[in-house]
Amino acid sequence: MRRSLLALCLFTSLAQAGEALTIDVHRDANCGCCKAWIDHLQDNGFTVNDHVEADMSAVKQKLGVPPRLASCHTGVIDGKFVEGHVPAADILKLRQRPDLIGAAVPGMPMGSPGMEYGNRIDAYQVIGLDKQRQDVVLSDYPGN
Ligand SMILES: [Cu+2]
Numbered sequence: 001m002r003r004s005l006l007a008l009c010l011f012t013s014l015a016q017a018g019e020a021l022t023i024d025v026h027r028d029a030n031c032g033c034c035k036a037w038i039d040h041l042q043d044n045g046f047t048v049n050d051h052v053e054a055d056m057s058a059v060k061q062k063l064g065v066p067p068r069l070a071s072c073h074t075g076v077i078d079g080k081f082v083e084g085h086v087p088a089a090d091i092l093k094l095r096q097r098p099d100l101i102g103a104a105v106p107g108m109p110m111g112s113p114g115m116e117y118g119n120r121i122d123a124y125q126v127i128g129l130d131k132q133r134q135d136v137v138l139s140d141y142p143g144n
Pocket residue numbers: 033034072073085108
């Protein structure tokens with residue numbers, strides 16, 4: 001009895017966290033790593049609104065993603081962009097940063113969430129973009 005109550009509590013709090021963490025994801029229909037990144041977000045309690053787009057560069061331009069930070073998919077949470085394979089933990093960081101208008105993992109580094117193919121892990125940074133459109137390093141992930 002006690003166990004099932006605990007399970008219910010956990011379930012309820014996860015559901016509430018999921019509701020607060022809704023993200024829109026724009027992606028190309030044929031992008032496999034984009035879907036793998038969506039899985040990573042869902043595994044971390046995000047609710048994902050999936051948008052299949054015909055022209056991703058137009059979407060990026062509209063959302064204000066600088067070409068130097070571009071990757072495959074583009075997410076939007078709280079009006080901020082989330083470009084590329086940004087780890088869930090860094091999206092939470094971005095939400096705590098009113099000075100930033102978005103965050104990105106430029107390119108598609110091996111070993112980033114959704115880009116796990118074999119054992120290779122590239123070193124990569126999560127770059128925040130401030131209101132002056134300057135880059136700010138949000139996280140530094142070492143490679144192997
Ligand atoms: Cu990708």
